[in-house]
Amino acid sequence: MAAALQTNTRLHPINVVPGRSFTNPSRTPCRIRCAAASPGKKRFNIALLPGDGIGPEVISVAKNVLQQAGSLEGLEFDFQEMPVGGAALDLVGVPLPEESFKAAKESDAILLGAIGGYKWDNNEKHLRPEMALFYLRRDLKVFANLRPASVLPQLVDASTLKREVAEGVDMMIVRELTGGIYFGEPRGIKINENGEEVGFNTEFYAAHEIDRIARVAFETARKRRGKLCSVDKANVLDASILWRKRVTALASEYPDVELSHMYVDNAAMQLIRDPKQFDTIVTNNIFGDILSDEASMITGSIGMLPSASLGVSGPGLFEPIHGSAPDIAGQDKANPLATILSAAMLLKYGLGEEKAAKRIEDAVLDTLNKGFRTGDIYSPGNKLVGCKEMGAEVLKSVDSKVAATV
Numbered sequence: 001m002a003a004a005l006q007t008n009t010r011l012h013p014i015n016v017v018p019g020r021s022f023t024n025p026s027r028t029p030c031r032i033r034c035a036a037a038s039p040g041k042k043r044f045n046i047a048l049l050p051g052d053g054i055g056p057e058v059i060s061v062a063k064n065v066l067q068q069a070g071s072l073e074g075l076e077f078d079f080q081e082m083p084v085g086g087a088a089l090d091l092v093g094v095p096l097p098e099e100s101f102k103a104a105k106e107s108d109a110i111l112l113g114a115i116g117g118y119k120w121d122n123n124e125k126h127l128r129p130e131m132a133l134f135y136l137r138r139d140l141k142v143f144a145n146l147r148p149a150s151v152l153p154q155l156v157d158a159s160t161l162k163r164e165v166a167e168g169v170d171m172m173i174v175r176e177l178t179g180g181i182y183f184g185e186p187r188g189i190k191i192n193e194n195g196e197e198v199g200f201n202t203e204f205y206a207a208h209e210i211d212r213i214a215r216v217a218f219e220t221a222r223k224r225r226g227k228l229c230s231v232d233k234a235n236v237l238d239a240s241i242l243w244r245k246r247v248t249a250l251a252s253e254y255p256d257v258e259l260s261h262m263y264v265d266n267a268a269m270q271l272i273r274d275p276k277q278f279d280t281i282v283t284n285n286i287f288g289d290i291l292s293d294e295a296s297m298i299t300g301s302i303g304m305l306p307s308a309s310l311g312v313s314g315p316g317l318f319e320p321i322h323g324s325a326p327d328i329a330g331q332d333k334a335n336p337l338a339t340i341l342s343a344a345m346l347l348k349y350g351l352g353e354e355k356a357a358k359r360i361e362d363a364v365l366d367t368l369n370k371g372f373r374t375g376d377i378y379s380p381g382n383k384l385v386g387c388k389e390m391g392a393e394v395l396k397s398v399d400s401k402v403a404a405t406v
């Protein structure tokens with residue numbers, strides 16, 4: 001298997017900023033040999049963007065799981081690993097090198113680790129690692145961010161909420177990803193008429209942006225338990241008033257979906273009070289960012305939550321919802337399950353390969369059933385493992401499923 005892994009890994013030279021370049025240890029892909037070696041297999045190009053901090057640790061583990069689950073379903077992957085975020089800043093001076101974007105854009109799907117870290121925290125805004133995420137999301141036009149948050153039976157005791165509150169929680173947060181205050185104009189920092197510095201951003205939504213995310217959410221709810229809660233701040237914000245109006249107008253097209261509305265401050269409270277009341281939540285960019293981090297703790301850890309960012313066409317972007325966790329980076333402490341489950345979402349939503357996705361989901365459950373836990377989801381009586389060992393155990397479970405089904 002290791003040979004196949006290496007053969008399929010494409011490491012390309014990058015030339016981005018004039019006068020500055022770097023070359024990855026170049027290994028030419030052997031397309032002909034690979035294709036000849038496995039006739040009849042479906043092949044996909046996957047862009048791997050490990051990023052910073054724990055990003056490379058969780059991506060390396062998730063890549064192996066993706067490769068193995070895929071190969072058991074007749075899929076072959078050409079992986080192209082490219083720098084983004086702080087890693088790219090250090091190499092070529094920009095957070096999203098053109099070559100990295102090109103590789104992502106031309107791939108069939110993108111798996112991203114995480115971006116950011118203390119080292120670059122004081123950079124000017126356009127030179128912050130996080131800008132890579134904004135450019136990727138905006139330029140790939142992946143406006144719909146699906147963030148599932150389910151309490152797995154194996155992890156009820158890892159939740160910070162009481163068992164009876166956490167047990168059975170299963171929700172999908174549909175976060176608008178390419179609009180709102182993250183991208184609205186005007187924004188900036190300037191000196192006002194009193195000579196004082198002022199910082200400002202604009203929460204901006206056009207009707208079509210609300211409609212398209214609302215449609216994704218209605219469709220999502222329809223395939224789940226048929227309940228959609230739209231979260232806004234329509235008692236204060238004009239953009240939210242329009243949001244609520246458009247979502248309400250669309251409801252007549254989805255009579256099978258029960259629509260409700262909730263103010264975001266109440267939603268933050270209700271998520272902790274009675275999270276089981278939620279099935280599908282649809283909300284704007286910033287509220288979705290905050291509520292999904294909150295929801296992650298109901299499930300036990302932010303290290304558990306995957307995400308899929310999808311547009312109308314082109315590759316989807318798949319990433320854990322957590323960040324680069326600089327406090328534990330390089331210590332083999334990261335929980336790789338959010339990234340492994342993002343790989344499952346990549347297979348399901350990005351490539352339409354549901355069977356391979358299921359293999360990964362089953363393997364994660366199997367690994368948890370065997371009692372393996374990283375520190376963030378550890379509870380007494382289980383076996384504490386690091387990122388690598390957790391990955392190795394999931395890989396074993398992917399394999400053992402084969403033995404059971406062959």
Ligand SMILES: NC(=O)c1ccc[n+]([C@@H]2O[C@H](COP(=O)([O-])OP(=O)(O)OC[C@H]3O[C@@H](n4cnc5c(N)ncnc54)[C@H](O)[C@@H]3O)[C@@H](O)[C@H]2O)c1
Pocket residue numbers: 054113114115116117118130133302303304319320321322323324325326327328333334335336338376
């Ligand atoms: N999508 C992304 O790439 C993304 C998302 C959020 C934050 N960030 C960036 O990451 C950096 C750190 O941000 P932060 O500290 O606010 O959030 P974070 O998510 O990186 O970490 C918050 C806390 O959760 C823990 N944690 C996160 N992921 C974990 C995992 N897989 N396993 C175990 N523990 C985990 C961390 O150790 C930390 O204590 C910042 O630069 C931020 O901008 C990036």
Ligand SMILES: CC(C)[C@H](C(=O)O)[C@@H](O)C(=O)O
Pocket residue numbers: 116130133289321323
């Ligand atoms: C790092 C940051 C820019 C990002 C966001 O706010 O979208 C993160 O919190 C996320 O959820 O992916």
